[in-house]
Amino acid sequence: MNRIGKLYFRYGTMGSAKTALLLTTAYNFEERGVAHLCFKPITDTRENSNVIRSRIGIERECMWIKAESNMYEIVEEIIATGGTRPEWILIDEAQFLTVDQVDQLARVVDDFGCNVICYGLRTDFKTHLFEGSRRLFEIADSIDEIKSTCSCGRKTIVNARIDGRGNIVTEGEQVEIGGNDRYVSVCRKCWTNRQIESGDRWKLPL
Ligand SMILES: [Zn+2]
Numbered sequence: 001m002n003r004i005g006k007l008y009f010r011y012g013t014m015g016s017a018k019t020a021l022l023l024t025t026a027y028n029f030e031e032r033g034v035a036h037l038c039f040k041p042i043t044d045t046r047e048n049s050n051v052i053r054s055r056i057g058i059e060r061e062c063m064w065i066k067a068e069s070n071m072y073e074i075v076e077e078i079i080a081t082g083g084t085r086p087e088w089i090l091i092d093e094a095q096f097l098t099v100d101q102v103d104q105l106a107r108v109v110d111d112f113g114c115n116v117i118c119y120g121l122r123t124d125f126k127t128h129l130f131e132g133s134r135r136l137f138e139i140a141d142s143i144d145e146i147k148s149t150c151s152c153g154r155k156t157i158v159n160a161r162i163d164g165r166g167n168i169v170t171e172g173e174q175v176e177i178g179g180n181d182r183y184v185s186v187c188r189k190c191w192t193n194r195q196i197e198s199g200d201r202w203k204l205p206l
Pocket of ligand 1: 150151152153154186187188189190191196197
């Protein structure tokens, strides 16, 4: 009988430990000898090391996905040359996948019986879906939210872009490479008011 895989989308805001979860999952597979692969779309070609790195200080090597990469052909080639079929494929920053790449991953699931877990952001700093995330919402078998908390105590929804003066900005390119802006995950209310409330639990490090 053919193995049946699944396409998973696990989304959350920045700082919701998506990458840490990916790395923990990969570590567990390694410990148990489960065949797996790790990938990450490359948006900044100035990066010189192909690693997935979590804010909490752990990292591991991964394969890069370029804008023109065909995920189906890459996995097919790995199976043909290595002889083993990866049981699990883990993808970091999946919001940066193209529609075609998500469709190719879906075919990897359906044709090869691999399980593919895509970790990524739901929306950009303007609250609009990323291309890869939109396609994953449309065709993934299983969708989970990785939740985290705004400094006011509500659930984070928006990856707010913060300028040098600490203000929330709403204009600009979806992906800013090499800019000085940074991001803070906030709830919808704080984003709508352009004002990050401080709750009892957290102090925002502005
Ligand atoms: Zn808030």
